[in-house]
Amino acid sequence: MDTTLDWFLPYHFYPEVALFAFAGVYLYTTGLIRQRRAGVQVRVWPAISFYAGVLLIYAMMHTGMDYLAQYLFAGHRTQHLIIHHHAPLLLVLGGMGRVFPWALSSSTLAWLRWVGRSPLLVGPWRVVAHPFVAGVLFVGVIFVWMTPEAHFEVMLDIDLYRAMNVSMVITGVLFWSVMLDPFGRARGGFSFGLRLLLLWFVMLPQMFLGAYISLVNHEIYDVYDVCGRAFPIAAMTDQRIGGLLTWVPAAEMMAIVALLVLRLWMREDHEYGRALRERPA
Amino acid sequence: MKSEVRDSLHARSVVRRAAPALAGALAAVILVACGTDPELRTQDISGSLPDLELALERAPEETPVTEADYEGKVVALYFGFTHCPDYCPLTMARVGAAIDGIDPDLSDDVRVLFVSVDPERDAPEQLARYVSGFGEQFEGLRGDRRTLREITRRYRTTFSYGEPDEHGNYEVAHGTALYVFDREGEARLLARDDEPIDDLQHDLEVLLDSG
Numbered sequence: 001m002d003t004t005l006d007w008f009l010p011y012h013f014y015p016e017v018a019l020f021a022f023a024g025v026y027l028y029t030t031g032l033i034r035q036r037r038a039g040v041q042v043r044v045w046p047a048i049s050f051y052a053g054v055l056l057i058y059a060m061m062h063t064g065m066d067y068l069a070q071y072l073f074a075g076h077r078t079q080h081l082i083i084h085h086h087a088p089l090l091l092v093l094g095g096m097g098r099v100f101p102w103a104l105s106s107s108t109l110a111w112l113r114w115v116g117r118s119p120l121l122v123g124p125w126r127v128v129a130h131p132f133v134a135g136v137l138f139v140g141v142i143f144v145w146m147t148p149e150a151h152f153e154v155m156l157d158i159d160l161y162r163a164m165n166v167s168m169v170i171t172g173v174l175f176w177s178v179m180l181d182p183f184g185r186a187r188g189g190f191s192f193g194l195r196l197l198l199l200w201f202v203m204l205p206q207m208f209l210g211a212y213i214s215l216v217n218h219e220i221y222d223v224y225d226v227c228g229r230a231f232p233i234a235a236m237t238d239q240r241i242g243g244l245l246t247w248v249p250a251a252e253m254m255a256i257v258a259l260l261v262l263r264l265w266m267r268e269d270h271e272y273g274r275a276l277r278e279r280p281a
Numbered sequence: 282m283k284s285e286v287r288d289s290l291h292a293r294s295v296v297r298r299a300a301p302a303l304a305g306a307l308a309a310v311i312l313v314a315c316g317t318d319p320e321l322r323t324q325d326i327s328g329s330l331p332d333l334e335l336a337l338e339r340a341p342e343e344t345p346v347t348e349a350d351y352e353g354k355v356v357a358l359y360f361g362f363t364h365c366p367d368y369c370p371l372t373m374a375r376v377g378a379a380i381d382g383i384d385p386d387l388s389d390d391v392r393v394l395f396v397s398v399d400p401e402r403d404a405p406e407q408l409a410r411y412v413s414g415f416g417e418q419f420e421g422l423r424g425d426r427r428t429l430r431e432i433t434r435r436y437r438t439t440f441s442y443g444e445p446d447e448h449g450n451y452e453v454a455h456g457t458a459l460y461v462f463d464r465e466g467e468a469r470l471l472a473r474d475d476e477p478i479d480d481l482q483h484d485l486e487v488l489l490d491s492g
Contacts, residue, residue: 001441002426011434071439156437156471157329226473228360228439228456 001230007064014162017061020169024054024091031099038102043095050094056087057169070155071230073221074241080168081245084142085253088172092180131178131190135202138175141167142206142246148220155223175202179257182264186272192265196258203254207247214243320487322480323461323472330460330468333358335432337396340421341409348466354392355488357472358460360438362399363411364450368457369395372474376459377415379481387489390464393419398429398440399453436460436468463488 001007010017028050036042059065060079068075101109115121127133145154145164154160179199183189213220219235229238333348333356357376361369373395380388395412397403400423403411408421424432433439433456443452461470461484470484 001439002430067439070437153329156326158437160329222473226456226458226471227437228433229441229454230439231441232443232452232454 001064001067009064010062011064011067011070012158014061016162016166017058021054021058021062025051027100027103028054028094028096030103031101034102035099040102046093046095046099049090050096050099053087053090053094056082056090060087061165068230070161071224071228072233073224073238074245075230077242077245079165080142081249083165084138084168084172085250088169089176089253089257091173092176128174129178131195131198134171134175134178135198137171139202139205141171142209146209151221152223152226155227176257180260180264182268184265184268186268192261192268195261199254199258199261203251206250206254210243210245210247210250212243213246214240321470321484323470323476323484325469326460326471327467327469330436332468333462333466334435335394335396335422336428337422337424337432338405340405340412340423343405343423346422351392351394352466353464354390355464355485356462356466357391357393357485358396358436358462359393359458360396360398360433360436360440360455362397362453362455363403363407364399365453365455368455368474372457372459373412373415373419375474375476375478375481377419378478379485380416380418382478382482383486383489387486388418390489391418391485394422395419396422396424396429396432398433398455399442400425400429461485461488463491 001011028047032042032047060069060082065075065079069079070076104112128137141164144150145167154164178190179195181189185191217236219225219239221239222235224238225235229235333351336345336347338344339346359369359372359376361372363369373393376393380391380393383391393412393415395408397408403421403423405421405423408423412419412421429440438456438458440453440455443454445451457474459470459472459476460468461472463469469488472481472484
């Protein structure tokens with residue numbers, strides 16, 4: 001943090017972040033190249049979205065941003081906003097499920113399908129991939145890690161800190177992929193209307209938490225005092241900015257995803273409606 | 282309508298199945314956060330922070346010191362600077378008072394390491410003079426910026442500097458915690474600046490008595 005270079009290098013080296021970035025870029029790029037060779041149309045916007053998602057997570061975890069996230073409450077809230085809301089949404093919009101299989105050999109794919117069918121995975125997956133559970137997990141991790149006692153512990157113990165950040169990315173990708181599943185009720189998926197309702201229910205507690213943090217007149221997270229701040233800034237100012245970041249942009253993300261869900265809904269309605277109309281009586 | 286009912290029934294059964302797992306995860310986090318040794322009064326941080334490890338220079342002679350120099354001692358580590366108007370002198374005075382209350386045979390085994398995060402202004406002589414005012418167990422340690430970044434990163438704390446005013450005075454932001462290591466060099470306690478002196482004394486005695 002003393003030279004410009006420090007801001008571009010990892011403050012802590014996290015193998016999981018390096019592996020994620022490397023594997024993600026490798027699989028997606030190889031997938032795209034093979035799609036192109038096979039004559040499958042390569043979609044530009046999803047690709048841009050995917051790479052942007054990987055880059056954002058890398059930037060939040062492996063640059064000076066991670067330093068700010070550890071020693072400024074507002075920095076921490078920014079990091080989580082990006083790795084929980086924005087970057088996972090970009091990854092999901094990148095259509096990993098369509099591109100990754102192209103990068104894998106047929107035997108690896110067969111093996112993955114075999115593993116994926118194992119009852120040990122199918123049961124738990126059905127539970128966590130249920131929209132209600134995914135929603136509870138999405139907002140639940142925020143509340144668990146924001147409990148003042150847990151928050152203090154996380155900011156001392158580097159392994160807990162890593163676990164926290166991994167949990168933010170995973171629950172983000174899970175929730176957005178469930179919300180943006182193109183299969184609505186007409187095709188055996190989860191109702192688009194209920195998804196909109198669920199988004200609203202997931203938004204509310206985040207808004208209340210953010211409003212509470214930014215509006216109370218006492219310090220909730222003293223760990224940043226105890227461990228020192230990235231630059232001399234008043235504790236209450238830091239807390240208010242962090243609270244606002246939890247409150248406003250997080251709610252905005254819910255609105256953006258609601259629009260994406262509406263788009264999927266209209267598309268399915270249109271196609272399914274046409275199929276119904278064209279069906280011989 | 283029917284399928285909505287089925288949806289919500291399905292959802293309910295899923296939630297019921299997931300609830301114990303979620304509750305378990307929550308309980309685990311709370312346990313981790315509050316898993317404290319009942320004997321200790323300040324915050325027990327056993328297992329959260331790494332063992333004592335340092336490579337600094339002791340003021341005023343600038344003798345190189347490492348954790349090996351403190352083997353068998355109970356070590357209290359603090360990051361501060363001698364121009365500090367509030368936290369540093371207050372915390373050091375409290376630690377001094379706590380040590381004064383301990384049986385002298387035992388208190389010989391305590392070392393308070395005051396690591397200066399402002400080596401530009403804290404010349405070796407000045408630092409040594411400053412810490413000696415708090416008691417004989419106090420040592421002033423210095424290091425270059427790089428070494429300081431390493432040790433503060435290790436203990437998940439930091440320091441930063443404000444803009445200098447017209448007299449060249451500047452603010453230094455630093456952590457206010459005192460990290461206490463037991464005789465084996467394991468991180469055990471985190472004491473805040475407002476910790477009651479009695480509690481601090483009590484906990485130091487607990488660590489001195491064990492081993």
